[in-house]
Amino acid sequence: MRYEDTFWFLNNLKFVAVSLAALIGVGFVNGTIALLLAIWVVGWMLNSWLTHGVPRVARFLSPVIFGVTILLLWETAVDGFEISEVLLPAPSVIAARFVTSLDILWIDFVQTVIKGALSGYVMGCGAAFLIAIAIDRYPFLQRGLLPVGNFVAALPVIGMAPILVMWFGFDWQSKAAVVVVMVFFPMLVNTVQGLQASDAMQRDLMCTYGAGYWDSLIKLRLPAAMPFVFNGLKIGTTLALIGAIVAEFFGSPVKGMGFRISTSVGQLALDLVWAEIVVAALAGSAFYGVMAWAEKTVTFWHPSQRN
Amino acid sequence: MGEQRLSRSVLPVLTVVGFLLVAWYGAAIWLNAPWAYDKATRSGVEHTAATLVADTWSQEKPKLPAPHQVGQELWKTTVEKKITSKRSLIYHSWVTLSATFLGFVLGTGLGVLLAIGIVFNRTMDMSVMPWVIASQTIPILAIAPMIIVVLNAVGISGLLPKAMISMYLSFFPVVVGMVKGLRSPDQMQLDQMRTWHASAAQTFWKLRLPASMPYFFTSLKIAMAASLVGAIVGELPTGAVAGLGARLLAGSYYGQTIQIWSALIMAAALAAALVGIIGMVQRITLKRMGMA
Numbered sequence: 001m002r003y004e005d006t007f008w009f010l011n012n013l014k015f016v017a018v019s020l021a022a023l024i025g026v027g028f029v030n031g032t033i034a035l036l037l038a039i040w041v042v043g044w045m046l047n048s049w050l051t052h053g054v055p056r057v058a059r060f061l062s063p064v065i066f067g068v069t070i071l072l073l074w075e076t077a078v079d080g081f082e083i084s085e086v087l088l089p090a091p092s093v094i095a096a097r098f099v100t101s102l103d104i105l106w107i108d109f110v111q112t113v114i115k116g117a118l119s120g121y122v123m124g125c126g127a128a129f130l131i132a133i134a135i136d137r138y139p140f141l142q143r144g145l146l147p148v149g150n151f152v153a154a155l156p157v158i159g160m161a162p163i164l165v166m167w168f169g170f171d172w173q174s175k176a177a178v179v180v181v182m183v184f185f186p187m188l189v190n191t192v193q194g195l196q197a198s199d200a201m202q203r204d205l206m207c208t209y210g211a212g213y214w215d216s217l218i219k220l221r222l223p224a225a226m227p228f229v230f231n232g233l234k235i236g237t238t239l240a241l242i243g244a245i246v247a248e249f250f251g252s253p254v255k256g257m258g259f260r261i262s263t264s265v266g267q268l269a270l271d272l273v274w275a276e277i278v279v280a281a282l283a284g285s286a287f288y289g290v291m292a293w294a295e296k297t298v299t300f301w302h303p304s305q306r307n
Numbered sequence: 308m309g310e311q312r313l314s315r316s317v318l319p320v321l322t323v324v325g326f327l328l329v330a331w332y333g334a335a336i337w338l339n340a341p342w343a344y345d346k347a348t349r350s351g352v353e354h355t356a357a358t359l360v361a362d363t364w365s366q367e368k369p370k371l372p373a374p375h376q377v378g379q380e381l382w383k384t385t386v387e388k389k390i391t392s393k394r395s396l397i398y399h400s401w402v403t404l405s406a407t408f409l410g411f412v413l414g415t416g417l418g419v420l421l422a423i424g425i426v427f428n429r430t431m432d433m434s435v436m437p438w439v440i441a442s443q444t445i446p447i448l449a450i451a452p453m454i455i456v457v458l459n460a461v462g463i464s465g466l467l468p469k470a471m472i473s474m475y476l477s478f479f480p481v482v483v484g485m486v487k488g489l490r491s492p493d494q495m496q497l498d499q500m501r502t503w504h505a506s507a508a509q510t511f512w513k514l515r516l517p518a519s520m521p522y523f524f525t526s527l528k529i530a531m532a533a534s535l536v537g538a539i540v541g542e543l544p545t546g547a548v549a550g551l552g553a554r555l556l557a558g559s560y561y562g563q564t565i566q567i568w569s570a571l572i573m574a575a576a577l578a579a580a581l582v583g584i585i586g587m588v589q590r591i592t593l594k595r596m597g598m599a
Contacts, residue, residue: 047433047434048430062433063434065434086460087460087461140322141319141323143316143320144316144320144322145319146316147316147320148320148323148324148327151579155532155579156532156539158448158540159555160571162555162556162558163568166564242447245448246540246543250556261452262452265453270457277445277453280445
């Protein structure tokens, strides 16, 4: 055993002793609280032991253990304190509901994520990308649009949702429009910034090669802009989901995740709401994950991607 | 240098803003014209170009109100109404603002604490940090209705539920920014602290915390904007009676587009003002710390 290991072990021995004493003490007062504490301590100890051991395993396992600990805490707390299902359903109840209402969840997923969020995301990001390239040719426009774009990117754009629902109707078109407005400015600002990322020396080199505007755009400036572009794309993923779901609060056909959430809350069917949330979280994570993966493949040369 | 750049970009910015205004007026004509024609045929009047334009810019429930209509509505609801009146936009803004502030303070506090824990505790870094990032892929705004209903059921209502949503949105930028900031001192500086035999607490207060300030303020700006969005959306689902979000919702129910737009412009002005204030505090603080 190295010195640090011994030290860590002793330190934790003290920690274990103290928490055991506390557990027994609390156990006399309330069994549930003691159980909760026990789960927390065990989960934390496991993680603590992991992170002081093999780093590669820990990087993967410790977040998983933390998540499982939280789920166990949740389940135990709901059972132990007899929290009403109307307030907070237990993870097991949510999982059961998730499995039994897969068909509803799928319909909502298609309506909100595929039709609303994804189509809006593609249109918004695509338009912003092309316009950014156009602006980039005119420094005057650039200087004017960047501050305005930055300003709009910080605004509560989601407030546009009721207006766009009024203009484009209740179906997915209005949701896509909200998503377009939401992702447009972050993407625009990032792309314009990215197109300025190549330095003068590199551009001069392109000039000495006799490269025209398009050559240097495609071979130097666009590749150099990619880290920024992907930053915009990644920010857009969560914004797109939020936009599509919140827009449904202002009116939608009788399907869609936002519609289901707001009506199920009204019916106090919170297990279905949580099942929708699980879908949203999975969709959001997958969406983000795909973008992060694409970034890694496209910008493998960038310092932040090399370890 | 800064001033020069500022004045250099005034003209372009004004041009862009001017262009947007012209586009807005144009769009108002285009979008409101069908209704204007509809009205005209029913009353048997023929529109000339001039009367058409005049009509599209002065409808009561236009598809897109012209800028001056929104401006008039803003003036009417802020200056001419008493602040205590339910129709005063200042009253509604205040309702939203108080939730925003509470959520912002809670979120910033939580974010800073989490960041300190993550920087000083390896276990926390490895097990909590991934979840902090994952937490943002959950569209929290989507569960806003549930949070508010549930908190209402356990007897918490009014400001706090909205503030919780603001908090959830605003803690993330603070955690990420502060972790970066607290880790920004390089190895050389940390070694220097060690040669002075500084304790962990001393290293924190005298090196890590001051070094993190630029990051701190940058994340505060993002957190503030996010917090305002959270408060507004938090007002949507419960049928709240007061606040900018409630104005948006009521406006969309009754087709009061001018009311929607004025609430929207108010929200934009608030966001700009709040972020501007933080920017000012940032400049003053960093100047006094000798960092800017």
